[in-house]
Amino acid sequence: DTAVSQTPKYLVTQMGNDKSIKCEQNLGHDTMYWYKQDSKKFLKIMFSYNNKELIINETVPNRFSPKSPDKAHLNLHINSLELGDSAVYFCASSQGEGERQPQHFGDGTRLSIL
Amino acid sequence: GESVGLHLPTLSVQEGDNSIINCAYSNSASDYFIWYKQESGKGPQFIIDIRSNMDKRQGQRVTVLLNKTVKHLSLQIAATQPGDSAVYFCAVFDYKLSFGAGTTVTVRA
Numbered sequence: 001d002t003a004v005s006q007t008p009k010y011l012v013t014q015m016g017n018d019k020s021i022k023c024e025q026n027l028g029h030d031t032m033y034w035y036k037q038d039s040k041k042f043l044k045i046m047f048s049y050n051n052k053e054l055i056i057n058e059t060v061p062n063r064f065s066p067k068s069p070d071k072a073h074l075n076l077h078i079n080s081l082e083l084g085d086s087a088v089y090f091c092a093s094s095q096g097e098g099e100r101q102p103q104h105f106g107d108g109t110r111l112s113i114l
Numbered sequence: 115g116e117s118v119g120l121h122l123p124t125l126s127v128q129e130g131d132n133s134i135i136n137c138a139y140s141n142s143a144s145d146y147f148i149w150y151k152q153e154s155g156k157g158p159q160f161i162i163d164i165r166s167n168m169d170k171r172q173g174q175r176v177t178v179l180l181n182k183t184v185k186h187l188s189l190q191i192a193a194t195q196p197g198d199s200a201v202y203f204c205a206v207f208d209y210k211l212s213f214g215a216g217t218t219v220t221v222r223a
């Protein structure tokens with residue numbers, strides 16, 4: 001059973017396009033996150049949502065717009081893709097917001113901008 | 115904000131030996147710490163966590179040590195196996211999780 005699943009796993013697209021990544025978790029968690037991992041493996045939080053409410057927005061360009069239709073889903077839409085957006089994007093979830101609980105990660109979406 | 119650093123970017127260890135991965139953090143108010151393992155093509159996988167009211171916690175073949183005085187934590191892996199080859203991250207929680215840069219562990223047969 002996949003706990004946190006992301007689609008697509010790979011995304012190759014042209015600069016300037018708009019794309020979306022979907023994430024779903026079946027753990028019953030209240031909080032979901034998006035992280036970006038660069039080519040040096042550095043992992044940085046972008047957004048967190050708790051029960052569909054935005055909690056953290058870490059100075060991400062407004063071309064990135066997360067949307068949470070319900071607490072089990074957190075999608076990421078990216079407008080006007082740029083070369084620097086090439087990275088691996090990870091979705092994660094945890095129980096509670098601000099609580100000291102481990103976050104569980106999906107296997108990532110590898111975004112390549114041509 | 116929190117700054118998290120790892121002492122060594124790579125670690126090569128003989129199969130069967132013990133591995134130690136070190137991590138330093140900057141915010142003395144941080145009170146929750148996690149170690150993750152990331153294999154190629156996968157997301158970070160939870161290994162073990164520790165809260166600031168403890169200085170040691172053990173799991174299956176892993177031990178995390180926390181030294182709040184010098185703001186340092188370490189992950190010890192006993193009897194390292196080929197399946198332990200991966201990138202290991204420490205993560206520190208204040209209002210969000212901040213990740214260190216990662217240590218790539220390679221196990222030699």
